[in-house]
Amino acid sequence: xxxxxxxxxxxxxxPLLLLASVFLFLRGHNEPGGGFVxxxxxxxxxxxxxxxxxxxxxRQVVRLPPRFLIGAGLLFALVSGVAPxxxxxxxxxxxxxxxxxxxxxELHIGTxxxxxxxxxxxxxxxxxxxxxxxxxx
Amino acid sequence: MNAQAVVILPIALPLxxxxxxxxxxxxxxxxxxxxxxxxxxxxxxxxTLAWLVxxxxxxxxxxxxxxxxxxxxLVADRLSSIMVLLAGLMVFAVSVYSLAxxxxxxxxxxxxxxxxxxxxxxxxxxxxxxxxxxYVWFEVMLIASFVLLTLGGExxxxxxxxxxxxxxxxxxxxxxxxxxxxxxxxxxxxMADLALKLRSFPNEGTVxxxxxxxxxxxxxxxxxxxxxxxxxxxxxxxxxxxSAIFAGLLTKVGVYSLIRxxxxxxxxxLEFTHNLLLLxxxxxxxxxxxxxxxxxxxxxxxxFHIVSQIGYMVMxxxxxxxxALAGTVFYIIHHIVVKTNLFLIGGxxxxxxxxxxxxRIGGLYRSAPVLATVxxxxxxxxxxxxxxxxxxxxxTLIRGGLEAERYAIVVAALVVSLLTLFSMTKIWSEAFxxxxxxxxxxxxxxxxxxxxxxxxxxxxxxxxxxxxVGIGVMAGPVMNASMATAEQLLDQNAYIxxxxxxxxxxxxxxxxxxxxxx
Amino acid sequence: xxxxLAITVGGLYAAGIYMMLRRNVVKLLIGLGLLSHAANLxxxxxxxxxxxxxxxxxxxxxxxxxxxxDPLPQALILTAIVISFAVLAFALVLIYRTYQTLGTExxxxxxxxxT
Numbered sequence: 001x002x003x004x005x006x007x008x009x010x011x012x013x014x015p016l017l018l019l020a021s022v023f024l025f026l027r028g029h030n031e032p033g034g035g036f037v038x039x040x041x042x043x044x045x046x047x048x049x050x051x052x053x054x055x056x057x058x059r060q061v062v063r064l065p066p067r068f069l070i071g072a073g074l075l076f077a078l079v080s081g082v083a084p085x086x087x088x089x090x091x092x093x094x095x096x097x098x099x100x101x102x103x104x105x106e107l108h109i110g111t112x113x114x115x116x117x118x119x120x121x122x123x124x125x126x127x128x129x130x131x132x133x134x135x136x137x
Numbered sequence: 138m139n140a141q142a143v144v145i146l147p148i149a150l151p152l153x154x155x156x157x158x159x160x161x162x163x164x165x166x167x168x169x170x171x172x173x174x175x176x177x178x179x180x181x182x183x184x185t186l187a188w189l190v191x192x193x194x195x196x197x198x199x200x201x202x203x204x205x206x207x208x209x210x211l212v213a214d215r216l217s218s219i220m221v222l223l224a225g226l227m228v229f230a231v232s233v234y235s236l237a238x239x240x241x242x243x244x245x246x247x248x249x250x251x252x253x254x255x256x257x258x259x260x261x262x263x264x265x266x267x268x269x270x271x272y273v274w275f276e277v278m279l280i281a282s283f284v285l286l287t288l289g290g291e292x293x294x295x296x297x298x299x300x301x302x303x304x305x306x307x308x309x310x311x312x313x314x315x316x317x318x319x320x321x322x323x324x325x326x327x328m329a330d331l332a333l334k335l336r337s338f339p340n341e342g343t344v345x346x347x348x349x350x351x352x353x354x355x356x357x358x359x360x361x362x363x364x365x366x367x368x369x370x371x372x373x374x375x376x377x378x379x380s381a382i383f384a385g386l387l388t389k390v391g392v393y394s395l396i397r398x399x400x401x402x403x404x405x406x407l408e409f410t411h412n413l414l415l416l417x418x419x420x421x422x423x424x425x426x427x428x429x430x431x432x433x434x435x436x437x438x439x440x441f442h443i444v445s446q447i448g449y450m451v452m453x454x455x456x457x458x459x460x461a462l463a464g465t466v467f468y469i470i471h472h473i474v475v476k477t478n479l480f481l482i483g484g485x486x487x488x489x490x491x492x493x494x495x496x497r498i499g500g501l502y503r504s505a506p507v508l509a510t511v512x513x514x515x516x517x518x519x520x521x522x523x524x525x526x527x528x529x530x531x532x533t534l535i536r537g538g539l540e541a542e543r544y545a546i547v548v549a550a551l552v553v554s555l556l557t558l559f560s561m562t563k564i565w566s567e568a569f570x571x572x573x574x575x576x577x578x579x580x581x582x583x584x585x586x587x588x589x590x591x592x593x594x595x596x597x598x599x600x601x602x603x604x605x606v607g608i609g610v611m612a613g614p615v616m617n618a619s620m621a622t623a624e625q626l627l628d629q630n631a632y633i634x635x636x637x638x639x640x641x642x643x644x645x646x647x648x649x650x651x652x653x654x655x
Numbered sequence: 656x657x658x659x660l661a662i663t664v665g666g667l668y669a670a671g672i673y674m675m676l677r678r679n680v681v682k683l684l685i686g687l688g689l690l691s692h693a694a695n696l697x698x699x700x701x702x703x704x705x706x707x708x709x710x711x712x713x714x715x716x717x718x719x720x721x722x723x724x725d726p727l728p729q730a731l732i733l734t735a736i737v738i739s740f741a742v743l744a745f746a747l748v749l750i751y752r753t754y755q756t757l758g759t760e761x762x763x764x765x766x767x768x769x770t
Contacts, residue, residue: 036737067247071159078152091145092201130744134751269731276738283745287752295753296765299680302746306687307675309742310694313735317698320728 007052014061017045025120029108035116039123046124047131055135066128073121080111080118143189144198144213146182147221147260150175155253165244169236172249176225176232179256183218183225190218191618195625195635197266205266205636206327212266212636215622216466220263220393223473226604227385228256230597234481235378237593238488243288243376251288252382255281262390266636268319268326271394272312275358279305282387285379286371297371304367308357315350322347329636332401332629341406348403348410355398359391361451362420365444369428372443373436373493377484380436384443385477389469392450396465399454400626407457414455419546422448422553429560435483435493435568438560439476442519445553446472452546453534461537462623467615468534471518471526471608478515478601482508485594486568495564500573507595509569511602516565518605520558526608529616660700667693680750680760687746691739695732702728 021041028034050058059065064072084093096110154175161167190196190213198211213221232252239248258278265271287298320326322343323334338344357364368388372380395414403410425445432438450472453465483493485508490498502509518525521532531554538547608615625631667689674686705724712719754760 065162067159067162071156071162071250074152074159075156078149078156082149085142085145090141090199090202091149094201126741127744130748134748269734273734273738276742280738280741280745283742283749287749290752290756292756293767295749295756296767298749299683299753299762299765302742302749303675303683303687306742306746307690310687310690313691313694314697316731317694317701317728320698320731321701321703 003052006048010048010052014045014049017048018042021045021120025116028116029113035119036123039120040127042120043124043127043131046128050131050135055132059132062128066125066132069121069125069128071125073118073123073125076114076118076121078118080115083111141196141198143182143186144196144211144264145200147179147186147225147264148211148257150179150182151253151257151260154179155250155257158250158253159247162245162247162250165241168244168249172252173229173232173236175253176229176256179260180225180229183221183260186213187218187222190215195631197635206325206330209270210266210327210329210636211264212328212632213264214632214635215618215625216393216396217263219466219470219618219622220389221260223389223470224256224259224263224386227382227473227477228252230477230481230601231378231382231385233593234381234484234597237590238378238484239376246288248285248288248378251281251285255285255382255386259386259390263393266328268316268328268331272309272316275312275390276309278387278390279309282383286375286383288379289376291374293374297374301367301371304357304364308354308364311350311357312354315347315354318343318350319347327636328397328401329633332633333637335402336405338405344403344405345409348398348406351398351403352395352410352413355391355394356417357391358388359395359447359451360388360444361417361447362424362444365421365425365447368444369437369440372440373434377436377480377487381477381480381484384439384480385473388443388447389473392447392469395451396454396626400457400462401629401632404629411455411457414451415543415546418448418451418455419549420448421445421451422549426553426556426560430556433495435486435495435564436480437493438564439479439483442557442560443476445557446476446519448553449531449534449550452550453537456537456541456543456546458537458541459620459623459627460540461534462626463616463619464530464534464537466619466622468530470615470619471530471605474601474604474608475515475518475527478511478598478605479519481594481598481601482512482515485598488594495567497574498568499571500569502569504573507599511595511598512569513565514602514605516561518609520561521554522558524609524612526605526612526615529609529612533616533619656704656706657700660696660704664693664697664700667696678762680753680762683762684743684746684750688739688743691735691743695735695739698728698732698735702731 021038024033024041025035025038026033028038046058046062049061062069081092084095085091087095089095094110094112096108099107099109101107154171157171157175158168161171186196196213197205199205200209200211203209232249235248235252255278258274258276258281261274262271262278265274283298283302286301287294316326319331323331323338325331325334335344353364360368372383375383399410399414422445425441425443425448429438429441429445432441446468449468450465453461453463453468456462486498486501487493489501489505492498514525518527521527521530531550535547535550538544538550671686671689671693674682674689677683677686702725705722708721708723710719710723710726750760753765757765759765
């Protein structure tokens with residue numbers, strides 16, 4: 001696609017959209033949002049970049065190959081599923097812990113967050129595989 | 138680790154293998170090594186599971202520690218554990234075979250991770266005790282199979298894939314609609330809970346409609362008459378290793394779901410549902426074998442035989458006696474091993490001549506005696522010649538039919554068996570006995586193949602052929618296991634009590650019921 | 656509201672099946688998409704409709720005090736949407752590749768693998 005406006009705009013939009021996708025991902029903890037939507041937004045941003053600057057340039061932006069992202073995401077999900085087994089709980093049971101940090105206050109961290117991170121990576125990876133394979137003809 | 142954690146292994150192990158494979162996509166040796174080791178571990182874990190289920194009875198795991206019927210339940214009873222054991226065995230054989238038969242570009246694209254994804258879906262479908270979860274595993278399996286089917290992107294593959302994808306998507310949509318209706322009717326999706334609620338369901342019509350929706354959804358996946366057309370249109374197109382694992386496992390997931398649905402859920406109106414199943418079984422057998430007789434290419438013939446043999450499996454289910462169900466279980470065990478093996482052998486033949494068309498191949502009896510032997514054993518077993526595994530499987534089914542006094546289906550089964558023998562001897566005499574035709578191309582590269590390459594091709598076929606012979610020789614123990622499985626299937630209360638140890642949960646004020654009042 | 660949704664579901668099924676019966680592969684794909692939407696909406700309607708009551712248990716209680724919307728069908732639909740998204744994206748790539756390789760979008764010409 002050869003639109004100067006979109007081409008220039010996406011340079012500034014890409015970091016903002018990626019930031020928004022992280023925001024959506026973290027917000028999914030208690031409110032609408034989560035790994036799936038966040039991943040879709042991230043891959044949408046990269047897809048826009050790929051459509052304007054070409055798939056090769058977009059691959060440079062992502063750095064990791066999309067299939068590697070899928071693998072990493074599945075690894076996170078697997079770890080979050082298997083981890084409870086070592087604490088004597090059934091598969092996929094949520095484990096939670098609280099950590100107190102300076103500035104952010106008390107944070108709830110647990111395996112569901114890791115699972116959601118996995119979803120984020122898998123969704124981004126899968127969508128990018130589709131987008132790149134359609135663009136690289 | 139406690140016994141219950143073993144139930145998750147057939148799902149978690151392929152996932153772990155897939156993760157490692159995806160993280161090492163660049164190195165082809167690593168792909169091959171991890172793929173085979175992962176499959177071997179899966180085989181080991183499924184064997185452990187089968188042994189534990191045989192010793193301790195039904196194993197139940199509540200995922201995420203949510204009690205049934207609210208969470209997702211994984212249930213390993215005898216049937217499930219036998220099915221996952223067979224899945225483990227087949228993926229091991231096919232992984233070894235693929236080392237020598239799948240080209241490097243396909244490996245680089247992700248052949249091995251996709252096989253593991255497929256297996257995760259198959260094992261998940263066998264183990265789950267929740268209808269919606271079954272849908273999800275179906276989809277996992279289907280997405281993996283879509284990509285495997287099109288991997289390489291040759292003309293025939295793409296064409297076959299369009300038909301395969303379309304029909305499977307339609308059946309998934311029907312399945313989803315059926316889930317919606319059954320949830321609206323009963324307010325639960327846990328299979329044990331459903332079995333309880335459907336037993337005393339006031340409206341018989343609703344149950345009949347539901348059973349038909351599930352019959353269409355599962356029947357399309359299982360490729361029964363008249364929903365089988367996607368199978369012969371697509372199974373002969375992908376690489377042999379892929380069609381072999383499809384032939385062995387995918388339709389059997391449909392058959393497994395049919396067995397689950399029509400032994401656990403829909404057993405109140407046997408007169409209607411199971412008579413219909415019997416009719417379908419007969420028609421599936423006959424159309425499948427007639428289709429096979431019209432074909433002239435090894436893998437196309439074998440594809441139609443899958444359809445015809447699905448008929449035998451449904452026949453045992455439809456008769457619904459312990460003996461007939463045991464026949465079904467025996468038949469599935471026999472069929473998965475033999476069918477996968479025949480596809481693998483057909484692949485070796487195709488590799489030698491670069492085609493599977495019968496008129497352009499020949500002389501294999503002289504030039505490849507080992508291949509001829511394993512093919513002969515598998516083909517005769519498929520046709521049901523004693524003392525191989527197929528004979529005992531068919532014998533049990535036919536005894537079941539006679540016992541239930543359903544003579545028409547017995548006659549159909551016998552005739553189809555004879556026609557199967559005819560079509561197997563056709564391949565035998567064309568590909569193995571007749572001298573190679575003058576214009577036959579012999580692939581030189583396959584002759585000069587290294588010793589390890591040959592071992593990878595022949596090893597799995599010899600292993601599977603010896604299992605066929607083994608099942609025939611030791612028919613007694615296999616029969617006992619099938620009988621125990623059938624009795625467990627017919628004893629719905631055992632399943633229900635294992636999943637819901639505290640009895641039915643009807644008293645809990647379910648959030649979703651009675652909300653229509655304004 | 657139930658009746659309106661029921662009509663919509665029926666309309667979606669009809670439109671989906673009509674599109675699938677056309678000869679063009681793109682229309683086939685649109686038909687499949689409509690079919691999966693119809694199934695999702697059916698699941699949603701079958702789960703029962705409650706307007707504006709969030710399924711949240713009040714502090715200190717174990718059950719919601721009023722009749723609330725059932726969250727399960729919504730979770731199921733969400734899963735089904737995700738799955739149909741992936742499958743349709745794959746199917747889109749598939750028909751594009753098929754068109755490139757075979758040079759036709761007419762389903763009647765795709766019969767080389769038939770028997």
